[in-house]
Each structure stands twice: as structure tokens, then as C-alpha cells.
Amino acid sequence: MFIEISENSTDFTDDDIINEAITFMLAGQDSVGAGIAFTLFYLAKHVEIQMKVIQEIDSIYERNSNLSITELNDMIFLEQCLKESLRLAPSVPIISRVLTEDVVLGFKFAILEMKVIISTILRYYKISLAPPHENLTFSYKTTLKAKDGIWLCLKPRHKGMSI
Numbered sequence: 001m002f003i004e005i006s007e008n009s010t011d012f013t014d015d016d017i018i019n020e021a022i023t024f025m026l027a028g029q030d031s032v033g034a035g036i037a038f039t040l041f042y043l044a045k046h047v048e049i050q051m052k053v054i055q056e057i058d059s060i061y062e063r064n065s066n067l068s069i070t071e072l073n074d075m076i077f078l079e080q081c082l083k084e085s086l087r088l089a090p091s092v093p094i095i096s097r098v099l100t101e102d103v104v105l106g107f108k109f110a111i112l113e114m115k116v117i118i119s120t121i122l123r124y125y126k127i128s129l130a131p132p133h134e135n136l137t138f139s140y141k142t143t144l145k146a147k148d149g150i151w152l153c154l155k156p157r158h159k160g161m162s163i
């Protein structure tokens with residue numbers, strides 16, 4: 001599609017194609033990675049919320065351990081946690097574009113990816129903060145990062161065992 005656009009237009013160059021491709025790769029990986037990491041951090045910090053997420057995913061995995069779109073859509077509380085984490089720590093806090101008309105963004109795939117990864121981690125591990133890394137300091141490199149990294153402790157949990 002980009003090549004077609006560039007062939008039709010004089011102000012969409014090869015460099016623009018490369019830049020758009022990089023944006024896609026960044027948008028598809030780095031932002032999802034950051035979203036997962038920050039959500040895990042906040043779930044480690046708020047153990048009672050983590051317990052609610054675990055209850056939700058345990059009941060879903062008990063019903064069907066083969067995750068399909070139905071199971072992922074049922075992870076409603078986890079989705080709320082993801083959205084709250086993204087509000088507190090937006091993966092991509094700045095977008096250097098000005099829209100000329102309203103656009104409906106294709107975010108759903110990213111949410112599904114994050115649900116698969118976080119629910120799989122929480123199915124097997126209880127996560128907690130790793131002192132003294134209790135607070136986040138943000139740094140900004142196109143996507144949002146934690147300045148000193150995100151440090152968490154993972155403890156194996158057995159199925160059905162609460163925190």
C-alpha cells in the first residue's frame with residue numbers, strides 16, 4: 001500500500017516508506033512490551049488487585065485451558081487493569097501527528113497479545129515487588145520506559161492456590 005501511495009504521490013518518498021515500516025515495528029513490539037511490563041509492575045504493587053485478576057483467569061482456565069478469543073474476551077477485569085496501567089503509564093505518550101479527521105484506532109490486537117502473556121505469567125507465578133525497586137521513574141525514548149528497569153520477584157504458584 002505504501003509503495004502504491006508513493007508511486008501516486010511526489011511527497012511520499014522511499015524514506016517515508018522506511019519510517020512508516022519502523023513505526024509499525026515499534027508500535028507492534030515495543031509498546032506492547034512496555035504495556036505488559038508496566039501492568040505487571042502495578043499488579044505486583046497492588047497485590048489485592050493481582051489476586052482478583054488471578055481469580056478471574058483461574059476460573060477461565062478451569063473452564064477451558066485452551067485460550068481462544070472467547071476466553072480472552074472473558075478476561076474483563078484483566079482488561080480493566082491493562083487500561084488503567086496504560087492510563088498511568090501510556091506506552092506511547094506522544095504522537096507526532098496531527099489528525100485532519102477522526103480515526104478509529106486498531107488497538108484490539110495489542111490488548112489480546114497483552115492478555116495472553118499476562119494471564120500465562122499469572123497462571124504460573126505470583127509476582128511481587130523487588131525492594132528497593134518499589135517506585136517507577138519514567139524515562140521517555142519514543143515509548144515510555146522505567147528508568148532503572150522494572151524489577152519483580154516471581155514465585156511459582158500452584159493451581160487454585162491463592163496469594
Ligand SMILES: *[C@@H]1O[C@H](CO)[C@@H](O)[C@H](O)[C@H]1NC(C)=O
Binds near residue numbers: 004005008
Ligand atoms: C493510485 O492511483 C491509481 C490510479 O489513479 C488508483 O487506482 C489507486 O487507487 C491509487 N492508489 C492509492 C493508494 O491512492
Ligand SMILES: *[C@@H]1O[C@H](CO)[C@@H](O)[C@H](O)[C@H]1NC(C)=O
Binds near residue numbers: 065066
Ligand atoms: C486444545 O487444543 C489442541 C489443538 O487444537 C487440541 O489438540 C487439544 O485436545 C485441546 N485441549 C483441550 C483440553 O481442549
Ligand SMILES: *[C@@H]1O[C@H](CO)[C@@H](O)[C@H](O)[C@H]1NC(C)=O
Binds near residue numbers: 132133134135
Ligand atoms: C517509594 O515511594 C513511596 C511514596 O512516595 C515512599 O514512601 C518510599 O520510600 C519510596 N521507596 C523507595 C525505595 O524509594
